[in-house]
Amino acid sequence: MPRRIDLAVVSYGGVGTTFLMRFLKQYRRINRLTGADAFKQSPVPLLSANPAIRFIYVHGDPRLAAASLFRRGFHSVQSVTLRRWQPGVEAVSEDLTLDEYARTGVDVFGLREHVSNWYETYPVSGPTLFVRYETMHDHIGTILDFAGIPASERAHFPPRQTRLSQREALDPETAEGLDRMYAETAEYLERLADVEIRPQSTRSKRLARLQTPLYRSALVRQTRYEATRLARRVLPSRGDG
Numbered sequence: 001m002p003r004r005i006d007l008a009v010v011s012y013g014g015v016g017t018t019f020l021m022r023f024l025k026q027y028r029r030i031n032r033l034t035g036a037d038a039f040k041q042s043p044v045p046l047l048s049a050n051p052a053i054r055f056i057y058v059h060g061d062p063r064l065a066a067a068s069l070f071r072r073g074f075h076s077v078q079s080v081t082l083r084r085w086q087p088g089v090e091a092v093s094e095d096l097t098l099d100e101y102a103r104t105g106v107d108v109f110g111l112r113e114h115v116s117n118w119y120e121t122y123p124v125s126g127p128t129l130f131v132r133y134e135t136m137h138d139h140i141g142t143i144l145d146f147a148g149i150p151a152s153e154r155a156h157f158p159p160r161q162t163r164l165s166q167r168e169a170l171d172p173e174t175a176e177g178l179d180r181m182y183a184e185t186a187e188y189l190e191r192l193a194d195v196e197i198r199p200q201s202t203r204s205k206r207l208a209r210l211q212t213p214l215y216r217s218a219l220v221r222q223t224r225y226e227a228t229r230l231a232r233r234v235l236p237s238r239g240d241g
Helices: 016-024 062-071 075-081 098-104 111-121 133-138 140-147 150-157 172-182 183-190 203-211 213-234
Strands: 008-012 054-059 128-132 195-198
Touching: 008 016, 008 140, 016 054, 054 098, 054 111, 054 133, 054 140, 062 075, 062 098, 062 133, 062 172, 062 183, 098 172, 111 128, 111 183, 128 140, 140 150, 140 195, 172 183
Parallel strands: 008 054, 054 128
Antiparallel strands: 128 195
């Protein structure tokens, strides 16, 4: 990650990440809201040379998160984004419907793996606040304090909104299919606290993760991506002679 970023917000999508980022960007240098920098939904903890880096990881009901991705038409791109460092990952069809997806019984987004990668599998480069989307507004003070934002700014925190993706609005058969598909993931997330701050990992643990195939693949591909972006910025176009 660029050293200038001092607070990164991450999630698997469909859990109100963007509205939180819009608020935080007024006070802190964060990753891009659009996810164009490949940080917003990174399936593995991010590396940073900034010693003051902090992370916020948002999680929530995986069934409603998946429904939200389909409702907004993000399911195809997210099926790759959330697992992009893994070999052989292919995007699901944009024509796939939520009803059809629920009948497959296969979580193409890897939500359980995504959150566990951040929560326990890999070391993190800085303190990480894990917060549950459904109870986020009960912990605004903790979020502000963690992000280094004055408590007086609480009044400007986005108000609680009714979630557009509701289980009751789903076809009963679809809802039951999602329940079965995400039963293990939902159980895992229920064991997490509504809000929790996990400390930065030791340097030795952070270096050790670089030896894993997943991180080596991520580093190589991300380095190529950043090099290409840099080249486009500094090299003259053909029209410049």
